[in-house]
Amino acid sequence: MAAPKLSTNLSCGLVGLPNVGKSTIFNALTCMHVPAENYPFCTIDPHVGMVAVPDSRLDALQALSHSKKAVPAAMQFVDIAGLVKGASEGAGMGNAFLQNIRDVDAILHLVRCFDSPDVVRADGEIEAMVDPAGDAGVIDTELLLSDLQTIERALGKLKRKSDPELASALTYTLESLQSGVPARRLKLETEAALALRPYNLLTAKPVLYLANIGLGDDPYSTNNAHVAALHEYAASDGGGAPVAVVCAVLEAELMQMDDAAERNEFLTELGLLSEGAASEVGDSDGGLALGVVVRAAYKLLDLQTFFTTGPQESRAWRVRVGGDAAAAASVIHTDIGKNLVKAEVVSFDTLIEDGGWAEAKAAGHLRTEAKDYLMHDGDVCHFLHSGGR
Numbered sequence: 001m002a003a004p005k006l007s008t009n010l011s012c013g014l015v016g017l018p019n020v021g022k023s024t025i026f027n028a029l030t031c032m033h034v035p036a037e038n039y040p041f042c043t044i045d046p047h048v049g050m051v052a053v054p055d056s057r058l059d060a061l062q063a064l065s066h067s068k069k070a071v072p073a074a075m076q077f078v079d080i081a082g083l084v085k086g087a088s089e090g091a092g093m094g095n096a097f098l099q100n101i102r103d104v105d106a107i108l109h110l111v112r113c114f115d116s117p118d119v120v121r122a123d124g125e126i127e128a129m130v131d132p133a134g135d136a137g138v139i140d141t142e143l144l145l146s147d148l149q150t151i152e153r154a155l156g157k158l159k160r161k162s163d164p165e166l167a168s169a170l171t172y173t174l175e176s177l178q179s180g181v182p183a184r185r186l187k188l189e190t191e192a193a194l195a196l197r198p199y200n201l202l203t204a205k206p207v208l209y210l211a212n213i214g215l216g217d218d219p220y221s222t223n224n225a226h227v228a229a230l231h232e233y234a235a236s237d238g239g240g241a242p243v244a245v246v247c248a249v250l251e252a253e254l255m256q257m258d259d260a261a262e263r264n265e266f267l268t269e270l271g272l273l274s275e276g277a278a279s280e281v282g283d284s285d286g287g288l289a290l291g292v293v294v295r296a297a298y299k300l301l302d303l304q305t306f307f308t309t310g311p312q313e314s315r316a317w318r319v320r321v322g323g324d325a326a327a328a329a330s331v332i333h334t335d336i337g338k339n340l341v342k343a344e345v346v347s348f349d350t351l352i353e354d355g356g357w358a359e360a361k362a363a364g365h366l367r368t369e370a371k372d373y374l375m376h377d378g379d380v381c382h383f384l385h386s387g388g389r
Contacts, residue, residue, distance in 0.1 A: 029290050151173055341371070
């Protein structure tokens with residue numbers, strides 16, 4: 001199925017069975033303090049948090065251009081109430097839960113991958129057994145059942161003779177869902193995919209599985225049977241969705257530390273202090289979970305970052321991989337994209353190495369590109385359009 005249209009504010013919904021650490025991870029992502037207790041349905045109404053996407057390249061551009069301010073890209077996280085079996089029929093938070101998922105661009109599916117004798121299940125039982133594939137399957141099945149209801153209702157209302165193409169797309173989707181195939185795996189022609197978009201199918205949304213491990217647990221699937229089980233599920237029943245590893249207990253510990261030196265010492269002792277490339281989106285600032293989730297979400301949604309910079313502001317923007325200069329300019333303003341004449345482009349690394357825009361131009365590194373130029377991550381741009389610059 002074709003990639004869904006992104007909302008203005010990139011939104012990721014955090015879902016999972018009750019009491020698997022969603023609210024703790026949400027707090028870590030957003031630096032908020034919503035309730036995170038050990039009982040089912042601690043979260044009832046969805047909590048929403050908007051966070052700046054950490055990217056040290058933006059700070060470097062602000063310093064280079066002496067910009068009055070730096071404006072990072074933003075990402076919205078929604079902590080959605082825990083789901084239980086039967087939600088598509090109204091059990092638990094039921095329809096309210098499912099409607100909240102319809103409003104997000106991507107689903108972050110948190111799955112318990114840690115051993116504990118104290119976890120309270122949705123049925124009130126204390127259950128030590130860990131079943132990542134089974135737990136993930138509960139939610140995925142409910143999303144699929146909800147989509148089945150949506151498609152069945154649509155077919156019931158459709159006058160097939162008046163719109164045979166839509167009827168064909170709906171019928172194919174129905175048969176696929178009945179076979180257990182999520183909508184995101186369907187091979188549809190562009191027209192059919194666009195025709196189905198208004199139905200906002202839950203299983204059409206990109207999914208990132210988050211394996212919530214215990215403090216000190218090995219994050220690698222080669223050494224962690226729970227993480228390996230989730231990888232196996234995600235590759236098959238999960239439709240080939242990616243998996244990232246987080247630790248809610250670790251994030252909770254970090255949230256109690258206000259001193260950066262104390263945090264760094266704690267992470268160093270655990271061998272977790274990131275020394276990755278600081279230029280990569282999600283690598284600087286924020287908690288560990290934020291960096292992990294942002295990088296994974298950008299990859300999941302085929303997003304890349306480009307920049308504009310000047311004395312007034314340096315700003316990070318995002319455009320889909322494969323997007324051209326006109327698409328990037330449209331992110332800034334639709335009129336700029338529509339009336340784009342050309343773009344002046346230089347890579348972030350080259351601009352920093354040259355020491356500024358004028359220096360990059362003098363060195364012949366500043367390129368003039370047409371509106372069909374394919375954007376690259378880290379491009380720094382000036383867009384020239386018929387209405388001005």
